[in-house]
Structures are given as structure tokens and as C-alpha cells.
Amino acid sequence: MSLLRVDDLRVRFTTRRGPVQAVDGVGFTLERGEILGLVGESGSGKSQILFALMGLLPENATLDGTIEFTGSGPTMVFQDPMTALNPYLTIGLQIAEALPKGLDPATRRARIVELLTRLRIADPGARIDQYPHQLSGGMRQRIVIAMALAAAPDLILADEPTTALDVTVQADILDLFRAERRDHGRALLLVSHDLGVVAGLCDRVLVMYAGRIVEEAAVDDLFARPGHPYTRALLATVSSLAAGDSELATIPGAPPDLGLPIAGCAFAPRCAVRIERCIEARPAFRALGPGHRAACHLTKTPGTES
Amino acid sequence: MxxxxxxxxxxxxxxxxxxxxxxxxxxxxxxxxxxxxxxxxxxxxxxxxxxxxxxxxxxxxxxxxxxxxxxxxxxxxxxxxxxxxxxxxxxxxxxxxxxxxxxxxxxxxxxxxxxxxxxxxxxxxxxxxxxxxxxxxxxxxxxxxxxxxxxxxxxxxxxxxxxxxxxxxxxxxxxxxxxxxxxxxxxxxxxxxxxxxxxxxxxxxxxxxxxxxxxRRVAVLYLGRVVETGPVAEVFAAPAHPYTKALLSAVPIPDPIAERDRHRIILAGDPPSPAHPPSGCVFRTRCPDAIALCAEAEPTAMALPHGGRVSCHRYEPSGQAPAPGLFKEDPLGTN
The missing domain is CATH 3.40.50.300 (P-loop containing nucleotide triphosphate hydrolases)
Incomplete structure (x- = not known):
């Protein structure tokens, strides 16, 4: 049985301008010890999926669909460690909140020091009594991760956990997630817009566009054989930067207004290869290979004629 | 001009x-x-x-x-x-x-x-x-x-x-x-x-x-100081300063296969506060190559063959080890 199973998840916000469909029928599974990436541009709904899983959606949101989770957790790591930490509490007290109740003070302190050591925080015995403002950005994010790990979760949800950090510090934080998976079998659902981070950390990737998953693949397959035109356009932008093209590849147009109903494929208005059917009918997933599928009318499943 | x-x-x-x-x-x-x-x-x-x-x-x-x-x-x-x-x-x-x-x-x-x-x-x-x-x-x-x-x-x-x-x-x-x-x-x-x-x-x-x-040209800053300058292609292909090397090696590559082979230089600790910079070379507290001299004296800028400069006591003009990481053979470059 999968650690996490999400089926036909829908998140709709009621706003003054009318309803906004932020997540529009998303389904996926996540296995124990797996690192799954959720990529897409701003407003594609990736963070809302994490909020839905944590039960943190705001009051004006309506949630539909099924979420089955069998394990401890999940816990969540946010992008900005400064807003995730309470400025008035010491590091030790904040981590203690996430530890099991009823531990005696000495054991509790020992557990916190052990967590801080695991996160490679120098001098944990002194850090435990400090306040967030006394720490660097990278160290604060490690504290946030320590809070997420304190409950020994089977699944960690991380929303752009390294985006606010410097690149040398980011590398260190990504290593921590790898170690938690390797040593404790913890699964990670990583939201990121950085395809470099995703390439280096994830086993599998879901590509989101306008609240929908448009492609799902093992990380190697996604980068080697992207199936959906949106994924291809996204990767072309990135590789054109790496290749030193004089003019960078771009995706013309802008994402659709999620306050308006989308009848066909959400990417169709910007798609270079769209046909009439793309405007009219929402494409179903088609298999491109084992564990690899894309929601595109033009996808040819290997070995079949469509 | x-x-x-x-x-x-x-x-x-x-x-x-x-x-x-x-x-x-x-x-x-x-x-x-x-x-x-x-x-x-x-x-x-x-x-x-x-x-x-x-x-x-x-x-x-x-x-x-x-x-x-x-x-x-x-x-x-x-x-x-x-x-x-x-x-x-x-x-x-x-x-x-x-x-x-x-x-x-x-x-x-x-x-x-x-x-x-x-x-x-x-x-x-x-x-x-x-x-x-x-x-x-x-x-x-x-x-x-x-x-x-x-x-x-x-x-x-x-x-x-x-x-x-x-x-x-x-x-x-x-x-x-x-x-x-x-x-x-x-x-x-x-x-x-x-x-x-x-x-x-x-x-x-x-x-x-x-x-x-x-x-075309780049200057690398660390804690308020220019540690290395030069033409982008040369600096990224063969960084001379240990900080530039670490910085370049830390950049994730959007390619899972290249990512698995990437050699990363992990820097110890976090950057010090600019309010309390270390003595001598400002990078020495995180530098994998630091020696006693680095704490004592501030390095002066030395000219590099490509016309740029580097400020590092450990820099040796000849016989340099090839730069690790992302830009090893300058795969990103056109030149």
C-alpha cells in the first residue's frame, strides 16, 4: 500500500471576483522513502496541494477529493524560515513543541541536541537556548527542518525549502533531506520551481500547469523524454540558458485565469502544436512508458495507433 | 572606453x-x-x-x-x-x-x-x-x-x-x-x-x-570584498579563488545524470556576519584550503593570465588543479 494516495483533489477559492479553481482534479501516489517533486510556475497550484494535505487551507477554500495517508505525519517545511519560527521563543522550546508529550526535561533536551547535531548545527548545546534572530538564514531553515523531523514523520512536505537560501547553503540543506531518506526512510514531497534542485533530489516528478498535473515521470525520463508540450517548453527555456543561445527560448503568452472555466487543455492557448480538439476537450492521461504519462491529446502511447 | x-x-x-x-x-x-x-x-x-x-x-x-x-x-x-x-x-x-x-x-x-x-x-x-x-x-x-x-x-x-x-x-x-x-x-x-x-x-x-x-566580465564578492574578477567564460571554467570554486560547484544542474556526477565542495558553516568579519582573508573561516597565514594577513589582488585578478594566499600562478563542478569543461559555454 502506498504511503500517500491522492485522488481527484480539487481546491476552489471563493473570492470577491468569483470562484477560483486553484487545484483541478489532481491524483498521485507517493511510496515510503520516495522523493517526489512537484514543479510548475507561480499559481500552478503546487503549494495549495501541500496546504490541502496539511489541512492548512484558508476559510474561503473548498476541498474535494480523497486523501489517504498511512503513516506518521506529515509535517511541513516552509519557504521562509523567519515567518515559520516564533521570534519570542528559544530554538529549544520551538522544537520541543513537536516532540512527543511527557518526556522528562533531560531526555527532551538530549533529543533536541541530537536533532540539531543531525542537522549539522555547530555547538547545539548553546544554540538550543538562542532565539531565531541570533541565527543565520541557513541555520534558521535547519531549525525549521528540525521541527519537522522532531515528530519522526514518514512524510515531509517541503514548499520551496531552499529558495530563500544562498546556493552554498542550499546544497547543504538538500543533503539533509537525502540523509533523512537514506537513514530513516522518510518520504519527501518537494515543491520547487528550480529544475536543477528537482533533477538532483527527486526520484519522480509531477509537472503542474493551471491546477492540473500535465505530466508524471521518473526524473530521468522527464528530462530525457519530456512528453507534454508544456514540459518540453519549460525544459527548452532552461537548456537554452545552459547552452548559451544568443536568444533564450521562451513560452509565449501567460497562464490562464483560473477564475474562468477551462474546457480543454489549459496549456492549449500557448501550445505550439495544439489542434482543435485541445481547445474543446480536456485531455486524459496517456502512458508514455512505465510510470510515465502525459495529459496531451497528441501524446502517442508507444506501440499503439491513436 | x-x-x-x-x-x-x-x-x-x-x-x-x-x-x-x-x-x-x-x-x-x-x-x-x-x-x-x-x-x-x-x-x-x-x-x-x-x-x-x-x-x-x-x-x-x-x-x-x-x-x-x-x-x-x-x-x-x-x-x-x-x-x-x-x-x-x-x-x-x-x-x-x-x-x-x-x-x-x-x-x-x-x-x-x-x-x-x-x-x-x-x-x-x-x-x-x-x-x-x-x-x-x-x-x-x-x-x-x-x-x-x-x-x-x-x-x-x-x-x-x-x-x-x-x-x-x-x-x-x-x-x-x-x-x-x-x-x-x-x-x-x-x-x-x-x-x-x-x-x-x-x-x-x-x-x-x-x-x-x-x-562578458564578472566580479565575485564575498563579505564586501572582491575576491576574484575576470572574463565570465574563463572564471567559470577555471575559477582561481576557493570561494568561486565552491560557489560554482554548488549550482544545481537541470540534468539528473549530470547532477549525480557532480562534485560538490561543501563549505563549513554559514557566512560570517559582515558586522564582524574575520581577520586576514574574510573567507578563511569557511575555506577548505586555509592556512595560518590567511588569519594573519589580508591577501593582495594578483593578476590572472586572462586579465582578471584573484585575492588568495593559496593561489599559485602555474600548475593549477582543474576546477571542479558545473563549469569543468565549460559545457555551458559557447566559447
Whole structure:
């Protein structure tokens, strides 16, 4: 049985301008010890999926669909460690909140020091009594991760956990997630817009566009054989930067207004290869290979004629 | 020819507990029409440097020259004129635009300040032409910043900076907050403006791939000091300073196979606070190659074969080990 199973998840916000469909029928599974990436541009709904899983959606949101989770957790790591930490509490007290109740003070302190050591925080015995403002950005994010790990979760949800950090510090934080998976079998659902981070950390990737998953693949397959035109356009932008093209590849147009109903494929208005059917009918997933599928009318499943 | 040169420029801030030196004796030159990149991590002083160049932050020490003339010796009229020639755009375009000013008003405002005698019709014509030049549809001229996208906001900020016909545009993390496809559009726009107007760019960024794409020369800052300079292609292919090596090796590569083979230099600890920089070489507390000398004496800048400079006691001019990581064989490069 999968650690996490999400089926036909829908998140709709009621706003003054009318309803906004932020997540529009998303389904996926996540296995124990797996690192799954959720990529897409701003407003594609990736963070809302994490909020839905944590039960943190705001009051004006309506949630539909099924979420089955069998394990401890999940816990969540946010992008900005400064807003995730309470400025008035010491590091030790904040981590203690996430530890099991009823531990005696000495054991509790020992557990916190052990967590801080695991996160490679120098001098944990002194850090435990400090306040967030006394720490660097990278160290604060490690504290946030320590809070997420304190409950020994089977699944960690991380929303752009390294985006606010410097690149040398980011590398260190990504290593921590790898170690938690390797040593404790913890699964990670990583939201990121950085395809470099995703390439280096994830086993599998879901590509989101306008609240929908448009492609799902093992990380190697996604980068080697992207199936959906949106994924291809996204990767072309990135590789054109790496290749030193004089003019960078771009995706013309802008994402659709999620306050308006989308009848066909959400990417169709910007798609270079769209046909009439793309405007009219929402494409179903088609298999491109084992564990690899894309929601595109033009996808040819290997070995079949469509 | 040299447009702007900085000689031993320092920027300091007074804090409750003392003085923070954000930029420490930095010397750089920007030629007309070229792009100089400033790279480095949080707290390295790159934004303070950019703000000092446009006059938003005073120099605590050092000299700045424009076309060979010391800016401090300029008369008030010439100094005012210089503000037209040096413009800046920031990371968060929404925060840098007045929320109550329409797109057209925001772009027209610099004209109202610097060319007050312009007729209303002529001003509108200039604004319309500028919006067209940054590829914004005329239909958004009457919208407010919150009603347009982030990429469009950054185009408005660029239009506002470009309408006075500047010769130098400082871009402080100008594409860092944008989605990757929008980022590419803005980078293309900056390059086109540069081709069309001969504009120089001071491109401040922590995004090394974009820097590689846009710039000819790069200066690497760490804790307020320039640790290495040189042509981008050479510096990224064979970094001479241990910090530059670590920085380049830490950049994730958008390719899972290359990522698995990547050799990363892991730096010990976090960057020290610029309020309390280490003695000697500022990088020594995290440097894998540090020796006793590094704590005692500040390294002087040494010339590199490609014309750049490096400040490191451990640098040996010949027989260098090849640079690790991302840019090993310069796979990103065209040259």
C-alpha cells in the first residue's frame, strides 16, 4: 500500500471576483522513502496541494477529493524560515513543541541536541537556548527542518525549502533531506520551481500547469523524454540558458485565469502544436512508458495507433 | 572606453553596536556597452554596491569616476544630469512601483522630473513609444501595478528606467523573483535594449546561469570584498579563488545524470556576519584550503593570465588543479 494516495483533489477559492479553481482534479501516489517533486510556475497550484494535505487551507477554500495517508505525519517545511519560527521563543522550546508529550526535561533536551547535531548545527548545546534572530538564514531553515523531523514523520512536505537560501547553503540543506531518506526512510514531497534542485533530489516528478498535473515521470525520463508540450517548453527555456543561445527560448503568452472555466487543455492557448480538439476537450492521461504519462491529446502511447 | 570606474569604494552603515562595512575597498570598471556581473551571496555587499553606483547610498571612502571625471568634483547641474545616465531596477517590481500610479503615469514620471518643459502630447508619445519598446501592450497603460503580472511589472520598471535614455542600467537581482519562462523573456528584452541603445549593464545576481548568459566580465564578492574578477567564460571554467570554486560547484544542474556526477565542495558553516568579519582573508573561516597565514594577513589582488585578478594566499600562478563542478569543461559555454 502506498504511503500517500491522492485522488481527484480539487481546491476552489471563493473570492470577491468569483470562484477560483486553484487545484483541478489532481491524483498521485507517493511510496515510503520516495522523493517526489512537484514543479510548475507561480499559481500552478503546487503549494495549495501541500496546504490541502496539511489541512492548512484558508476559510474561503473548498476541498474535494480523497486523501489517504498511512503513516506518521506529515509535517511541513516552509519557504521562509523567519515567518515559520516564533521570534519570542528559544530554538529549544520551538522544537520541543513537536516532540512527543511527557518526556522528562533531560531526555527532551538530549533529543533536541541530537536533532540539531543531525542537522549539522555547530555547538547545539548553546544554540538550543538562542532565539531565531541570533541565527543565520541557513541555520534558521535547519531549525525549521528540525521541527519537522522532531515528530519522526514518514512524510515531509517541503514548499520551496531552499529558495530563500544562498546556493552554498542550499546544497547543504538538500543533503539533509537525502540523509533523512537514506537513514530513516522518510518520504519527501518537494515543491520547487528550480529544475536543477528537482533533477538532483527527486526520484519522480509531477509537472503542474493551471491546477492540473500535465505530466508524471521518473526524473530521468522527464528530462530525457519530456512528453507534454508544456514540459518540453519549460525544459527548452532552461537548456537554452545552459547552452548559451544568443536568444533564450521562451513560452509565449501567460497562464490562464483560473477564475474562468477551462474546457480543454489549459496549456492549449500557448501550445505550439495544439489542434482543435485541445481547445474543446480536456485531455486524459496517456502512458508514455512505465510510470510515465502525459495529459496531451497528441501524446502517442508507444506501440499503439491513436 | 571606460564609462564608470570605482576606486577603493567602501560603503558603511552605522549600527547600534558599531559600524558595518558592507562594501570594502572595491575597484571595478565598466566599459560603454558592456555587461559586468556582480555575483555573491546574501550579505556580500552586492546590493549596497549597486545602490552606491546610482547614488542611493553615499560612499564612505573611495572614488567614483564617470567618463574619467571624479563624480565628487562635478558641479550640481552635471551631477543632476548623471542621475539620468545611471538608472536602476530591483528584484521585486511590484514593490518598486507606486501602487496608485497607472503604468503610463509610472513611466512618465521621470520625464516630468527631468524634462518638465515637455508638452503633454510629446510626453504621451514618448511613453507610448517606450511601452512599445519593452513589448507591453498599449491596452495596459491605464492599469495599476497589482492588475498586471510580475513579468509585466518588471517591464514597466525597465520602461521607467529607460525613458531618460540612460547609459548604465544597474539590475539588482532583476530577474531572480520571476518564473523561469518569464525570466527568459526579460533577459531577452535586456539584451535587445542593449543592442539597440549601446547600454551598459551592471548585472547584480546570485543566478549564475543567467550571469553566464548575459555578461562578458564578472566580479565575485564575498563579505564586501572582491575576491576574484575576470572574463565570465574563463572564471567559470577555471575559477582561481576557493570561494568561486565552491560557489560554482554548488549550482544545481537541470540534468539528473549530470547532477549525480557532480562534485560538490561543501563549505563549513554559514557566512560570517559582515558586522564582524574575520581577520586576514574574510573567507578563511569557511575555506577548505586555509592556512595560518590567511588569519594573519589580508591577501593582495594578483593578476590572472586572462586579465582578471584573484585575492588568495593559496593561489599559485602555474600548475593549477582543474576546477571542479558545473563549469569543468565549460559545457555551458559557447566559447
Amino acid at each position: 571606460t564609462l564608470l570606474s570605482l576606486h577603493d569604494v567602501s560603503v558603511r552603515y552605522r549600527l547600534a553596536g558599531g559600524v558595518l562595512t558592507a562594501v570594502d575597498r572595491v575597484s571595478l570598471e565598466i566599459a560603454a556597452g558592456e555587461t559586468l556581473a556582480i555575483v555573491g551571496e546574501s550579505g556580500c555587499g552586492k546590493s549596497s554596491l549597486g545602490r552606491a553606483v546610482v547614488g542611493l547610498t553615499p560612499l564612505a571612502a573611495g572614488r567614483m569616476s564617470w567618463r574619467g571625471q571624479d563624480i565628487a568634483t562635478l558641479d550640481p547641474a552635471a551631477r543632476r544630469d548623471l542621475k539620468r545616465h545611471i538608472q536602476i531596477i530591483f528584484q521585486d517590481p511590484l514593490a518598486s512601483l507606486d501602487p496608485r500610479m497607472t503604468v503610463a503615469e509610472a513611466v512618465a514620471e521621470p520625464l516630468a522630473v527631468f524634462e518638465p518643459k515637455l508638452s503633454r502630447a510629446e510626453r504621451s508619445r514618448r511613453v507610448a513609444a517606450m511601452l512599445d519598446q519593452v513589448e507591453l501592450p498599449a491596452a495596459i497603460a491605464d492599469r495599476l501595478p497589482h492588475a498586471i503580472s510580475g513579468g509585466q511589472c518588471q517591464r514597466v520598471a525597465i520602461a521607467r528606467a529607460m525613458i531618460l535614455g540612460p547609459e548604465l542600467l544597474v539590475c539588482d537581482e532583476a530577474v531572480s523573483a520571476l518564473d523561469v519562462s518569464v525570466q527568459a523573456q526579460i533577459v531577452n528584452l535586456l539584451q535587445r535594449l542593449q543592442r539597440e541603445t549601446g547600454l551598459s549593464l551592471l548585472f547584480i545576481s546570485h543566478g549564475l546561469s543567467v550571469v553566464r548568459h548575459l555578461s
